[in-house]
Amino acid sequence: MEKKNGKFFDRMKSNEYYIKWLKNPFTYIVAAVLLSLFQIVTLAVSKNPWGVSGVFAVWGAWIYEAVGGSVDKWYYFASSGAQATLEGGLLNHADSWRNLGIIFGALAATLLASGFKIKKIKSKKQVIAAALGGLLMGYGARIAFGCNIGALYSGIASLSLSGWVFAIGMFAGAVVGSKLLVKYFM
Amino acid sequence: MKEVMLDCLGEACPIPLVKAENKLKELEIGDMLIVQIDHSCAMKNVPEWARKEGYNVEVEEVDDGEWEVIIEKTK
Numbered sequence A: 001m002e003k004k005n006g007k008f009f010d011r012m013k014s015n016e017y018y019i020k021w022l023k024n025p026f027t028y029i030v031a032a033v034l035l036s037l038f039q040i041v042t043l044a045v046s047k048n049p050w051g052v053s054g055v056f057a058v059w060g061a062w063i064y065e066a067v068g069g070s071v072d073k074w075y076y077f078a079s080s081g082a083q084a085t086l087e088g089g090l091l092n093h094a095d096s097w098r099n100l101g102i103i104f105g106a107l108a109a110t111l112l113a114s115g116f117k118i119k120k121i122k123s124k125k126q127v128i129a130a131a132l133g134g135l136l137m138g139y140g141a142r143i144a145f146g147c148n149i150g151a152l153y154s155g156i157a158s159l160s161l162s163g164w165v166f167a168i169g170m171f172a173g174a175v176v177g178s179k180l181l182v183k184y185f186m
Numbered sequence B: 001m002k003e004v005m006l007d008c009l010g011e012a013c014p015i016p017l018v019k020a021e022n023k024l025k026e027l028e029i030g031d032m033l034i035v036q037i038d039h040s041c042a043m044k045n046v047p048e049w050a051r052k053e054g055y056n057v058e059v060e061e062v063d064d065g066e067w068e069v070i071i072e073k074t075k
Helices: A002-006 A008-014 A016-023 A026-044 A052-067 A078-088 A094-110 A125-142 A146-159 A161-185 B013-024 B040-052
Strands: B003-007 B032-037 B056-063 B065-071
Touching: A002 B056, A026 A078, A026 A094, A026 A146, A052 A078, A052 A094, A052 A125, A052 A146, A078 A094, A146 A161, B003 B013, B013 B032, B013 B040, B032 B040, B040 B056, B040 B065
Parallel strands: B003 B032
Antiparallel strands: B032 B065, B056 B065
């Protein structure tokens, strides 16, 4: 019995269901169907369409308030809805839990596939590009009132024209971004 | 017939794919290109591209979260 247990993980590695469900990534179609189903569940349960990046603005505001700042006068948080969210705290903020779920779900998935690795930073260029890219994406998503999830995906899913406008802008941005990437990162 | 290593460890998509495409262009028919990656989405798109091009492809998991995509330039 002892011996058998010792080999459990070795046996699991070659188990066809382990390989199929946990080791290999899902196909794009499976992932797309799952995303569509879960965004419907999200809309039905929380009464809000799926969004991701708005949460980071709320987290930022909480951190800023925790160190003594105040966002009461900020236009972005001026609405009563935004104020209620900030006052409600993390426990009552469904969107925060969903984002935490994405982060810990991704960790769980990579651990189950035994693909976890802390990657080396290769160059200073990578750090600058990551920081700059993050800032631009975060800032852009806030002034556009949504990112590729909230504004694009949820926008189009709720038959809003704004989602398609966002798609055109994002496509043009992606073309320019790819050109810059190839020029500066190859 | 030579073997060329392409170090893409620490690089995120789509850099490994573009690097592999460029490198393969420099190689002769019959050469092997070994792309080292640690980004799981490159583990999907690099072999996918190479197979679509009609090359022989093998993916080897060398460590946790680290793979080698071995591409034989067959044509």
